[in-house]
Amino acid sequence: xxxxxxxxxxxxxxxxxxxxxxxxxxxxxxxxxxxxxxxxxxxxxxxxxxxxxxxxxxxxxxxxxxxxxxxxxxxxxxxxxxxxxxxxxxxxxxxxxxxxxxxxxxxxxxxxxxxxxxxxxxxxxxxxxxxxxxxxxxxxxxxxxxxx
Numbered sequence: 001x002x003x004x005x006x007x008x009x010x011x012x013x014x015x016x017x018x019x020x021x022x023x024x025x026x027x028x029x030x031x032x033x034x035x036x037x038x039x040x041x042x043x044x045x046x047x048x049x050x051x052x053x054x055x056x057x058x059x060x061x062x063x064x065x066x067x068x069x070x071x072x073x074x075x076x077x078x079x080x081x082x083x084x085x086x087x088x089x090x091x092x093x094x095x096x097x098x099x100x101x102x103x104x105x106x107x108x109x110x111x112x113x114x115x116x117x118x119x120x121x122x123x124x125x126x127x128x129x130x131x132x133x134x135x136x137x138x139x140x141x142x143x144x145x146x147x148x
Contacts, residue, residue: 084140086111086112087111087112087114087116087131087140088140088142090111090114090116090131091116091129091131091140091142092142094107094109094116094118094129095118095127095129095142095144098118098120098127098129098144099127099144099146103118105118105119105120105127106118106119106120111131113133113134113135114131114132114133114134115131115132115134116129116130116131117129117130117131117132125145125146125147126143126144126145126146127143127144127145127146128141128142128143129141129142129143129144130142
């Protein structure tokens, strides 16, 4: 019985509870957590929460997951919306064609959600490439100086 008291004291310290420990090999008791210690089943009575506490905790957990999901969604949307890799590559390609006379100026092209305009100012020797996004009116601009 001395070993059983030691086991009981260890579990009481560990779980910080003052309920009774029942040592029953293989018995099933409602709302009691089953613990194993040296091939002996130890049943520990736990304090039950009320239904209201459980519902409030569940709602708080759901709200935390919902808010974190919305934050991650917003971060990913902003990361993809602010990427200008494809449009800057297309602007550089069209600038190369305009510089070497492969396309006639002024030039207008639609690329994905962007409207690309190329204009030439012959006096200054300048080619202006501008791209405007249709939905947000965001604008990117690039200038190429033509050397004779």
